[in-house]
Amino acid sequence: MDKQNSKYRWIVFTAVLFTYFLVVSQRTAPGLITDQLMKDFNVSASTIGLLTSIQFLAYASLQIPIGILSDRYGPNLFLIAGALLNGLGTLVYSFAPNEFVLLVSRSLVGMGDATIWVNLVLILSQWFRVKEFVGLLGLAGMAGSLGFLLATFPFSAWIAHTGWRTPFFTVGVLLVLCGILLYVVLVKQPNKRFKEDNLVTVQTEQKREKTLLMLKRIFSDRQAWATFFCHFGLVGTYVGFIGSWAVPYGMQMYGMTRSEVSQLMMIGLVGAIVGASLTTWIANRLESIKRPYMVVHLVVFVSWAMFLLFSGKPPFFMLIILFFIIGYGNGASALTFAAVRQSFSMREVGVVSGFANTGGFISAILLPSIYGKVLDHFQLVSSGVGYFYGFIIPVLFSILGLMGGFLLREQRKESSKASGLSV
Structure with missing residues (x-):
């Protein structure tokens, strides 16, 4: 029986998405206990920024190698290993006696997480038809947003109890x-x-001869860099801020409790859930990825700029709207991989997906660390001043995302012709 026509593919889809849901929750859940870690382990804001950054550094540094290996050997074993490694890292984190063990555990979590999305994209490509792919990416984005949602009020209430x-x-x-x-x-x-499908073996033999040439072509490819910067501007700004400084920001600037800030974060995650499904639906209806994606990038840039316009503390009703919009942009980032799937051959989808994903998590590495240094620098003046200058970082990063949207092309048929495979 053909995999792409079997009912079993929905069991695969459910199992993979549930794993992704749990993995994503551990990207930002540590942000709920930022202040507790600072007190329990007597560490500075810069150290907390390093804790977040080390996880995303492990993630980003492995994206391209994982993409190459998954394209060559298949995604299944890498996804399994990633789930186990992520679980091990989370267990170590729960027992950590000092900041060194915290760093090691977040590194393990980042390494495990690095295998998840690229291989999820490849597994969906193997088990589902091209026409189903964009819609399923939207559902995968929703699963990720629900994972982030778990790491807000529900996880916060659990921690409090x-x-x-x-x-x-x-x-x-x-x-x-x-x-x-x-x-x-x-x-x-x-x-x-x-x-057993012999196609993987055939492709493996081809890739062993052409990996370096393929990497050279991808690193000089405008479309690949467009997807890199698109993800850089949307994902890293959101994940980096929510995963590190959103809770202290709400508590210090608005006098909110941890539970109240987690509810505010939930609004952003509702935006992400809406963004993942609605934007992929719009892209399908318009038969265009670039046009809706450009609108998303522009609106997200304006949203981050609002924090600067209001000196780091916009009115509370506006803060709710801004969190929703920025979350919407994170959900809409699923279009990055729809563009990859549309533009590159199946033989290259893994490595290009890894390259694009690297962009999002390089910005997620940089933002918490730089933001922490800005807060440390201005702590003797006031926390409000530190947060104001800190928001310059996501504004600049979102400009790069907007640039990626401009560079994005709808479809490059010549890529598929050159590779000898259809996309």
């Missing part, structure tokens, strides 16, 4: 179990149900 270690331990156990589930769903059952 039990302390921060128990929730992280529980999620770590669940992620390890997800790794076992993925082995059954992606490897064991398909080996019984479907005949």
Whole structure:
């Protein structure tokens, strides 16, 4: 039976998306306990920024290697290993006795997380038809946004009730179990149900000869850089801020409790859920990725600029709107990978997806660390001044995202012709 016409593909889809949902929750959940970590371990804002950045550094540095290896050897085992590694890192985090162990654990989480999205894209490409792909990316984006949503009010309430270690331990156990589930769903059952596809072997032999040439072509390709900067401007600004400084910002600038800030973050995540589904739907209806994506980038840039216009503290009703819009942009970033799938051959989707994803998480590495240094620099003046200057960073990053949108081309048919494979 053909994988792309089987009912079993929806079991694969569900298992992969549930794992992605849990993994994404651990990108920003540590941001809920930023102030507690500073007190418990007696560390500075710069150290907290490093904790966030080290996770995203591990993630970003592995995107291209994971893309190459997944294109060559297939995505299943890498996705399984990533879930197990993410779970192990989260378990270590829950037992951490000092900041060094915290750094090691977040590195493990970042390494595991690095395998997830690229291989999710490849698995969806293998199990679903091209016409289904953009819509399913929207659903995957919604799953990720729900993961972020878990790491707001529900996780915050859980932390308030039990302390921060128990929730992280529980999620770590669940992620390890997800790794076992993925082995059954992606490897064991398909080996019984479907005949082995020789296409992977053929492509592997071709790629062993052409990997360096392929990388050279991708690194000099306008479309690849366009997707890189699109992701840089939307994902890193949102994830970097929410995952590190959103909670202290709300507590210090607006006098909110942790629970209240987590509810504000939920508004952004509702925006992300809407953005993932609505923007991919609009792109399908318009048969255009560039036009709706350009609008998203422009609106997100204006939203970050509003923080500067109001000296780092916009009116509260406007803050709610801004969080929703910025979250919407993060959800809409699924269009980055729709553009990759549209523009490049299946033989290159993994590595180009990894390259584009690197852009988002390089900005997620830079933002928390730079923001922390800005706050440390201005702490003797006032926290308000520090946050105001800190918002210059996402404004500049979103300009790069807007530039990526301008560079993006709708479709390059010559890419598929050159590769000898259809996209």
